[in-house]
Amino acid sequence: MxxxxxxxxxxxxxxxxxxxxxxxxxxxxxxxxxxxxxxxxxxxxxxxxxxxxxxxxxxxxxxxxxxxxxxxxxxxxxxxxxxxxxxxxxxxxxxxxxxxxxxxxxxxxxxxxxxxxxSGGRATSIQQVGDLLVDLNRMSVAVSGVPVSVTPLEYRLLSYLTLHRDRTVSPSELLEHLYGDDDARDANALEAVIARLRRKVGPGVIQTRRGFGYDLGVAG
Amino acid sequence: MxxxxxxxxxxxxxxxxxxxxxxxxxxxxxxxxxxxxxxxxxxxxxxxxxxxxxxxxxxxxxxxxxxxxxxxxxxxxxxxxxxxxxxxxxxxxxxxxxxxxxxxxxxxxxxxxxxxxxSGGRATSIQQVGDLLVDLNRMSVAVSGVPVSVTPLEYRLLSYLTLHRDRTVSPSELLEHLYGDDDARDANALEAVIARLRRKVGPGVIQTRRGFGYDLGVAG
DNA sequence: CGGAAAATGTCAGCGGATTGTCAGCGACAT
DNA sequence: ATGTCGCTGACAATCCGCTGACATTTTCCG
Known part of the structure; x- marks a missing residue:
């Protein structure tokens, strides 16, 4: 879209x-x-x-x-x-x-x-990346068909990664997306969110590119 | 024409x-x-x-x-x-x-x-979502076949959720729908309405998704 | 009108979920 | 080896939504 x-x-x-x-x-x-x-x-x-x-x-x-x-x-x-x-x-x-x-x-x-x-366009609000499924309409997440309950922050992070699946997203970009420029947070806050998310969606879904940022497993 | x-x-x-x-x-x-x-x-x-x-x-x-x-x-x-x-x-x-x-x-x-x-598709007047039945014609509500008497405000809330069953509706959107932009209400007013509704239609019909909003139990 | 009843808004406070912080640990690269 | 980067679990503070009681408004009916 x-x-x-x-x-x-x-x-x-x-x-x-x-x-x-x-x-x-x-x-x-x-x-x-x-x-x-x-x-x-x-x-x-x-x-x-x-x-x-x-x-x-x-x-x-x-x-x-x-x-x-x-x-x-x-x-x-x-x-x-x-x-x-x-x-x-x-x-x-x-x-x-x-x-x-x-x-x-x-x-x-x-x-x-x-x-x-x-206009006939497939209004696909459902994003799929590997085993991960993000429904942007319902704001829900599933892994391998199993629904996973995520918090608002986690959801925003995950959907952002989903929508930018074609590249690696830097921590600073994620920080800016999750919080504004206004109330900036420690980089560690982000890591905490990632950690909690990984515990829910399983390892291997969100991959770390040391020194660069994060992406979903599909990257090339 | x-x-x-x-x-x-x-x-x-x-x-x-x-x-x-x-x-x-x-x-x-x-x-x-x-x-x-x-x-x-x-x-x-x-x-x-x-x-x-x-x-x-x-x-x-x-x-x-x-x-x-x-x-x-x-x-x-x-x-x-x-x-x-x-x-x-x-x-x-x-x-x-x-x-x-x-x-x-x-x-x-x-x-x-x-x-x-x-000229595209349109909604029908009797909406069914799970056990919930909302008749937009008669402005009546029933749960599992049992009629439930709801107040005007409660009805509007319920019908709105019914008509948007495919997604999670944010509190602010509900507030705007129930009251105008003009005489805005506290978010707590909405919670009160929800609480009273739940007492009538039973728990489990209106689901809370903390941080996101409300939806009817059909979640995916 | 006027009073009762219903509907709705407001308030204070509770309980739990969410999230930021911190300290410490592991791993990777040079 | 070692310093940096990222991960983790524990903890605390905050936020969010729920509840019951009460106040206010609206509606209904004589």
Missing amino acids: RALVVEDDRRIASDLERALSSAGFRVERIEDGETAWFRGGTESYDLIVLDLGLPRLDGLTVLKRWRAEGCESPVLILTARGAWTERVEGIDAGADDYLPKPFRMEELIARARALVRR | RALVVEDDRRIASDLERALSSAGFRVERIEDGETAWFRGGTESYDLIVLDLGLPRLDGLTVLKRWRAEGCESPVLILTARGAWTERVEGIDAGADDYLPKPFRMEELIARARALVRR
């Missing part, structure tokens, strides 16, 4: 990225209209979240050009609260759904899933 | 008819709930615009009955401006979109088009 987020407000973009990636999307971020136009026309995404107020090239224009070029990815547009004209224009321009700002992340996720499902 | 307009205010109904026909719909008009129920259940439309304040039979009831009978036409409901409860109930009852009055015709048309474009 690839998602493209086109949003110039860093803060919102970050929230979106976090929410979408923990919902199982691999997220790419773009901050201005021209780049968005290029990327959306070239690559193929399972979902595009498009803010209408963009620098360099207006979101509506971008959307129209995409559609003109035959881009069929489902597009969810973000509009300002009272701006009903935007909504109308957006839908006429080929948007599949819209969400007025400010919005609740859960609602965005729900709509995103609905869009993906509707 | 057949559209059904259910609206008792002649003035509004005329406007709707004019706008919809110039958007390419063949429009039929109905002014009271009972007739609407009959027609919607019998005929098949590409779009239904439904006012909630109707003579003889309330719009919400009509909608629920349609859905109960298997009518799957996309329904756009018209609600009074501030009435968020109507909005919520409407969507719970199976509406596909809503528009608060007063509205611009352009927006209605845009939404109508969007709805028609994506």
Whole structure:
């Protein structure tokens, strides 16, 4: 599941990225209209979240050009609260759904899933890596078919590794993901979480790359 | 493209008819709930615009009955401006979109088009999850066949969980659903409702996932 | 209206789950 | 060997959700 987020407000973009990636999307971020136009026309995404107020090239224009070029990815547009004209224009321009700002992340996720499902994309919120199974919808975990109960922190760690299974994730990146920049923790806190997780999912699932970080066993 | 307009205010109904026909719909008009129920259940439309304040039979009831009978036409409901409860109930009852009055015709048309474009699957009115049975029509609840009397708030909580049985619902999302953003409540209010509900439906129906939220026992 | 009954919100406190910290240990590389 | 990195178990503090009692609001009905 690839998602493209086109949003110039860093803060919102970050929230979106976090929410979408923990919902199982691999997220790419773009901050201005021209780049968005290029990327959306070239690559193929399972979902595009498009803010209408963009620098360099207006979101509506971008959307129209995409559609003109035959881009069929489902597009969810973000509009300002009272701006009903935007909504109308957006839908006429080929948007599949819209969400007025400010919005609740859960609602965005729900709509995103609905869009993906509707567009025929396999809305697989279930991630499988080796014997490990992570259901991003239920927020549940199983190993070799046996359900395992994990705590919120453990779940976040595990889903993050799952979504980045193709590489080794550094401890600092994990720390940043689990806690904010704000209340940073000791590296040992992370190790404690890993240890507890390993006790639950069994050894061999989370592998340590000494000096580099952690990954799931599949790595090459 | 057949559209059904259910609206008792002649003035509004005329406007709707004019706008919809110039958007390419063949429009039929109905002014009271009972007739609407009959027609919607019998005929098949590409779009239904439904006012909630109707003579003889309330719009919400009509909608629920349609859905109960298997009518799957996309329904756009018209609600009074501030009435968020109507909005919520409407969507719970199976509406596909809503528009608060007063509205611009352009927006209605845009939404109508969007709805028609994506005529997809929809929910039925009797929901069963494990031993729990929630009838969205009659707004009644039963556990293992035994009817349980629940209060309005409890019902809304339960039906929300039922409609989102495929995932774990966070407390904040539940709070937002039960109360608006406007008059927010303490998280403890929610816990109180849950506690009282559990006393009625028995333990094990609503499960707590500490740190995540609540779901119905069907977990995977 | 007005009072009773039902529904709901609030509070304080409990109990347990979760998680950070620490100290010590093992293992790996040079 | 030895210093560094990562692991582990124990412990403590914190957080989260539950409960029962009580206060407040809403609803119902005469």
